Amino acid sequence: MTEAASTSSVRTEERDGIFVITIDRPEARNAIDGATARELAAAVDQLDARDYLLVGxxxxxxxxxxxxxxxxxxxxxxxxxxPGRGFAGxxxxxxxxxxxxxxxxYALGGGTExxxxCDMIVAARNATFGQTEVHYGIVPPEGGMVRLPERIPRNIALELLLTGDPLPAARAEQLGLVNHLTEPGEALTQALELANRVAHNAPLAIAAVKRVVNERTAFRDQDALRDQDRIVAPVLASQDAQEGARAFTExxxxxxxxR
Structure with a gap:
């Protein structure tokens, strides 16, 4: 059974226990503004609220x-x-x-975050990740500095965070960030295949696995994010942060x- 719904910038679709959430702002390269963030938060809430949905x-x-x-x-x-939900809700x-x-x-900046x-990543060979925030006078405070060094070697994560250099999907797979690499245009198809393999299993077991694995790191992540926020708040409020955004726009x- 397939059931689709849409809002102004987010589309959702149910496919036999799988919930596909699509950011639909191609004219802005699917960049996230406030309205899109609220719609994504609502979509994720729908995913969690419907017991028959096993994978998103x-x-x-x-x-x-x-x-x-x-x-x-x-x-x-x-x-x-x-507030309380972070970037893009x-x-x-x-x-x-x-x-x-x-x-x-592209999955850049907040896109990488x-x-x-997410729990797993499927990427096309033409995909590019990157924490580019330093180019604009800001930093990646929504998981980039906390999660990236946990997913790939710390020294490689630091290089990417400090330079803002791109990370091609093939390299990301080598580093263990990407679960599966596909041909361009096939990422969603491969993700659906992976989701079906997960959804084939017992719902209580699926929920328990995610809960145990996440709770092992959740408290540490939250502590790290709180410590990080104290450090980066002056950066995000700085004149340089405003200058970076203006320079991009201009x-x-x-x-x-x-300062």
Whole structure:
């Protein structure tokens, strides 16, 4: 049985116990603004509220996962961070149902952080991850600095975080960040195949596995995020952060002032 629904920037579809959540802002490379964040939070709540849904898939429309924060909206005072739930209503949320990221094209900045908030990642060979925030005078506070060093070697994570360099999907698979690599255009298909293999199993067992594995790290992650927030709050509120967003909007190089 397939049941589809849509909002202005998020589409959802049920497929025999699997819930596909699609970010649908291809004109903005699926960048996340406040409205999209609220719609994603609502979609994840639906996933957890319906007992017959055993696995979720998060993906993006138009051959792109997500370019992260909508910097134009951010420069105008809009935020895609929901209190208690984090970026896109996902990165700090307590999601009980297993969630798979199906990544095509770019998953940059907050896009990578959304993928890191998922339990598994399927990526097309043309996919690119990256914590590019340092280019814009900010840092990745929604899991990038906490989760990335847990998923891949610490020294590689630091290089990516400090340079903002891209991480191609093939390299991400070698490092263990990506579960399965597919041909371009096949990430969702492979994610559905993986989700079906999970959903074939007993619902109570699926829920227990995710709960045990997540609770082993959840408290440590929350402590790390709280410690991180104290350190990065002045960075996110700095003149350089505003300058980075303005420079992006105006398509020019930023002029850093260190304040």
């Amino acid at each position: 898939i998060l993906t993006g429309a138009g051959g792109v996962f997500s370019a992260g924060m909508d910097l134009k909206a951010f420069a105008a005072g809009d935020t895609p961070v929901i 996902i990165t700090r949320a307590d999601i009980k149902t297993p969630l798979i990221a199906a990544v095509e094209g 959304m993928a890191l908030a 398509k020019r190089s930023p002029h850093w002032h260190g």
